[in-house]
Amino acid sequence: MSTIASDGTDLGHDTHDAHDDHDHKPEGFLDRWVFTTNHKDIGTLYLVFALLMFFIGGAMAMVIRAELFMPGMQLVRPDFFNQMTTMHALIMVFGAVMPAWVGFANWMIPLQVGAPDMALPRMNNFSFWILPFAFTMLLSTLFMDSGGPAAGWTLYPPLSLQTGSSFAFVVFAVHMMGISSIMGAINIIATIFNMRAPGMTLLRMPLFVWTWLITAFLLIAAMPVLAGAVTMLLTDHFFGTSFFNAAGGGDPVMFQHIFWFFGHPEVYIMILPAFGVVSEILPTFSRKPLFGYAAMVYATASIAFLSFIVWAHHMFTVGMPLEGELFFMYATMLIAVPTGVKVFNWVSTMWKGSMTFETPMLFAIGFVVLFTIGGLSGLMLAITAADLQYHDTYFVVAHFHYVLVPGAVFTLMAGAYYWLPKWTGNMYSERWGKIHFWCSAIFVNVLFFPQHYLGLAGMPRRIPDYSPQFADFNMWSSIGGFAFGASQLIFVGVIIHCVWFSKKKATAQVWEGAKGLEWTVPSPAPHHTFTKPPVVDDTMVAHADEAH
Amino acid sequence: MKKQNTFIVSLAVLVAVIAAFWLLLAAPAHTGNQINMTRGVSSLAETHYELHMIILWVCVVIGILVFTAMFTSIVLHRKSRGHEAAQFSHSTKAEIAWTVIPVLILVGMAIPGTSALVQMESPGGAEMTVKITGYQWKWRYEYVDDDIAFMSSLAPESNAARQLGSGVDPRAVENYLLDVDNPLVLPVGRKIKFLITADDVIHAWWVPAFGWKRDAVPGYINEGWVEINEPGTYRGQCAELCGMDHGFMPIVVEALPEDEYDAWVSRQQSGSNTGAGAGN
Numbered sequence: 001m002s003t004i005a006s007d008g009t010d011l012g013h014d015t016h017d018a019h020d021d022h023d024h025k026p027e028g029f030l031d032r033w034v035f036t037t038n039h040k041d042i043g044t045l046y047l048v049f050a051l052l053m054f055f056i057g058g059a060m061a062m063v064i065r066a067e068l069f070m071p072g073m074q075l076v077r078p079d080f081f082n083q084m085t086t087m088h089a090l091i092m093v094f095g096a097v098m099p100a101w102v103g104f105a106n107w108m109i110p111l112q113v114g115a116p117d118m119a120l121p122r123m124n125n126f127s128f129w130i131l132p133f134a135f136t137m138l139l140s141t142l143f144m145d146s147g148g149p150a151a152g153w154t155l156y157p158p159l160s161l162q163t164g165s166s167f168a169f170v171v172f173a174v175h176m177m178g179i180s181s182i183m184g185a186i187n188i189i190a191t192i193f194n195m196r197a198p199g200m201t202l203l204r205m206p207l208f209v210w211t212w213l214i215t216a217f218l219l220i221a222a223m224p225v226l227a228g229a230v231t232m233l234l235t236d237h238f239f240g241t242s243f244f245n246a247a248g249g250g251d252p253v254m255f256q257h258i259f260w261f262f263g264h265p266e267v268y269i270m271i272l273p274a275f276g277v278v279s280e281i282l283p284t285f286s287r288k289p290l291f292g293y294a295a296m297v298y299a300t301a302s303i304a305f306l307s308f309i310v311w312a313h314h315m316f317t318v319g320m321p322l323e324g325e326l327f328f329m330y331a332t333m334l335i336a337v338p339t340g341v342k343v344f345n346w347v348s349t350m351w352k353g354s355m356t357f358e359t360p361m362l363f364a365i366g367f368v369v370l371f372t373i374g375g376l377s378g379l380m381l382a383i384t385a386a387d388l389q390y391h392d393t394y395f396v397v398a399h400f401h402y403v404l405v406p407g408a409v410f411t412l413m414a415g416a417y418y419w420l421p422k423w424t425g426n427m428y429s430e431r432w433g434k435i436h437f438w439c440s441a442i443f444v445n446v447l448f449f450p451q452h453y454l455g456l457a458g459m460p461r462r463i464p465d466y467s468p469q470f471a472d473f474n475m476w477s478s479i480g481g482f483a484f485g486a487s488q489l490i491f492v493g494v495i496i497h498c499v500w501f502s503k504k505k506a507t508a509q510v511w512e513g514a515k516g517l518e519w520t521v522p523s524p525a526p527h528h529t530f531t532k533p534p535v536v537d538d539t540m541v542a543h544a545d546e547a548h
Numbered sequence: 549m550k551k552q553n554t555f556i557v558s559l560a561v562l563v564a565v566i567a568a569f570w571l572l573l574a575a576p577a578h579t580g581n582q583i584n585m586t587r588g589v590s591s592l593a594e595t596h597y598e599l600h601m602i603i604l605w606v607c608v609v610i611g612i613l614v615f616t617a618m619f620t621s622i623v624l625h626r627k628s629r630g631h632e633a634a635q636f637s638h639s640t641k642a643e644i645a646w647t648v649i650p651v652l653i654l655v656g657m658a659i660p661g662t663s664a665l666v667q668m669e670s671p672g673g674a675e676m677t678v679k680i681t682g683y684q685w686k687w688r689y690e691y692v693d694d695d696i697a698f699m700s701s702l703a704p705e706s707n708a709a710r711q712l713g714s715g716v717d718p719r720a721v722e723n724y725l726l727d728v729d730n731p732l733v734l735p736v737g738r739k740i741k742f743l744i745t746a747d748d749v750i751h752a753w754w755v756p757a758f759g760w761k762r763d764a765v766p767g768y769i770n771e772g773w774v775e776i777n778e779p780g781t782y783r784g785q786c787a788e789l790c791g792m793d794h795g796f797m798p799i800v801v802e803a804l805p806e807d808e809y810d811a812w813v814s815r816q817q818s819g820s821n822t823g824a825g826a827g828n
């Protein structure tokens with residue numbers, strides 16, 4: 001029925017609509033966005049949703065940093081402060097970072113493997129449209145009489161069981177997020193295994209596809225564990241069971257084991273796709289193939305495997321036998337090896353390249369530097385005896401924010417700038433992109449680096465007020481926080497400009513050094529791409545073939 | 549010529565990277581704030597401090613090497629300088645080297661890490677035992693051998709000042725949020741075993757000067773130990789989120805010389821309590 005151009009794009013049905021729309025996008029808001037089964041539109045929905053959640057979670061961080069601006073309680077009650085820390089984490093983890101990566105997967109995986117769409121388009125629609133309901137429900141608990149969850153995102157019992165009746169809404173919201181994630185993961189695995197274009201062998205796949213494939217397996221393994229944990233909390237709270245109640249023969253520590261069996265793979269769910277994006281961007285702007293492609297794939301798989309056997313390093317102070325503590329210390333230290341391989345390969349990719357420093361490259365380099373700092377503090381935290389001092393202090397807060405903000409979030413920014421021209425057909429403002437980068441990179445360090453000092457000097461995390469000896473660095477941190485938050489408004493401005501106002505059209509290639517199937521389709525990518533599969537050979541992939 | 553160029557640039561970058569590390573890790577101490585872990589007043593704290601410094605230095609050296617290589621490349625290998633891209637893409641030798649060398653470094657770190665942990669987990673041979681119970685939001689201390697027990701809560705001055713809109717400047721309150729009504733009194737020079745548990749939710753007992761924290765979990769009795777080296781007042785806080793007033797249940801330990809401690813114990817037992825512990 002449709003005519004296919006030689007480059008594989010669909011030129012549309014014989015009967016064109018009134019707008020002469022070659023893409024035959026559905027007309028009308030409902031058809032286009034609510035009932036959509038198109039991977040690009042669903043990808044856009046995910047990304048817009050994630051950006052919205054990023055600002056909601058960010059607003060909560062602003063409340064936290066405002067209260068911590070100086071010693072004494074000035075703005076909020078302690079229980080509301082605890083609701084803010086808890087909700088900030090839940091929103092950022094499940095609402096911002098994870099959906100953003102699924103959005104990238106939706107947009108880019110079919111384009112990168114030469115597939116016309118995701119393997120399961122209707123499920124794709126469903127897995128997105130669960131999320132707005134899940135997060136409306138989660139956020140609504142803030143307005144309930146019993147308040148939102150305040151026991152930390154880790155939901156440790158018995159404390160989490162002291163949450164009022166709103167707890168049921170939290171548990172159900174987590175269930176819905178989990179269902180959404182699992183469906184997304186199944187879809188990604190099915191797409192990668194079944195829909196690759198001829199010649200797109202597994203070891204020719206771009207690293208973003210590889211890291212997402214591995215991430216999807218982590219999701220399928222980890223999310224049901226979380227679902228089980230929160231369901232047990234639910235029945236303990238409302239139906240009188242005693243899974244985690246010591247007085248009833250249960251075990252509060254068991255929850256922590258179950259939670260972190262989910263929770264540690266979860267941190268790699270947030271960071272592995274970031275590794276993929278950086279492994280796309282560095283070769284493009286170095287004009288040089290990715291160094292050690294196969295080693296990168298194996299390192300990613302090793303990290304994923306290790307992520308399942310290190311969970312109790314989150315619990316070194318809980319009172320484990322010496323042998324247990326030693327096992328989890330050694331296993332955790334091992335993660336430094338494949339992570340080091342990745343960093344060394346990235347540096348080698350840049351080495352003797354011909355680099356230019358457009359905004360995506362700046363964010364990618366910022367990632368490598370700051371993620372390395374977060375990785376090194378992670379290595380310190382792995383040493384059990386030292387962790388008996390670090391644990392639950394601001395040192396930990398600094399560590400995981402270094403790997404998540406200049407780690408995951410910077411690569412989300414990098415990826416957004418990298419592919420925005422492909423998505424919109426327009427070039428973003430390079431000048432404002434660079435301003436956004438430099439503001440973010442400077443203020444994220446003002447925000448989080450002093451927290452290392454605070455933690456080492458003895459400031460516990462999750463406290464709404466502190467002794468005046470911690471005042472100076474908290475003020476630095478808060479100033480950095482406000483400035484970092486404000487800097488993100490630049491990002492919104494750049495996107496709005498790029499989508500609706502930019503006059504500079506993007507070419508199909510966009511970046512001089514870019515390689516890969518997504519750069520063979522026009523910019524903006526037509527509504528339907530690769531309806532006729534492309535044939536892939538070595539010249540079209542972003543890395544040299546390792547097979548010979 | 550080109551080789552020499554690379555060498556000079558990498559040397560300059562090395563200096564800059566070291567300067568940046570100095571700026572981050574040493575300079576802030578000149579603000580008069582504490583920026584590093586305490587050496588503490590017990591052998592465990594000393595061990596943990598030294599371990600911390602070893603791994604910190606290892607990480608700093610690794611960081612300096614990685615960033616020097618990276619920024620040397622950023623300076624030299626840019627298109628604007630007319631550098632043309634090489635096209636090499638893998639080296640099995642390099643991959644093996646940067647897998648094996650980190651493993652050796654990790655083994656080097658694991659050795660002191662293991663011995664410190666073995667020391668921490670050896671509470672045997674204690675001369676006295678104190679049972680610590682966490683409550684929302686105070687601590688209870690029981691001297692198991694001496695029949696002394698009391699509660700320890702946030703000092704009233706801090707408690708008044710920390711209310712929302714109290715109008716009190718925290719800096720005007722002595723030891724704001726780190727002061728209690730009844731401190732835990734302990735002797736110097738004796739090995740003391742702690743039995744740590746909780747009554748309601750999970751708390752964590754942490755005095756940084758002793759070098760460790762341990763969770764207080766309802767239904768569990770955890771162990772910890774200390775042998776305090778010098779008399780003094782040591783302050784800490786609950787380190788596990790335990791609800792609304794988690795930030796307001798500090799720990800204060802008064803470490804007394806042995807004879808003064810024994811005198812304190814007999815005062816407590818005879819009931820003429822002029823000392824810190826005031827019964828229940």
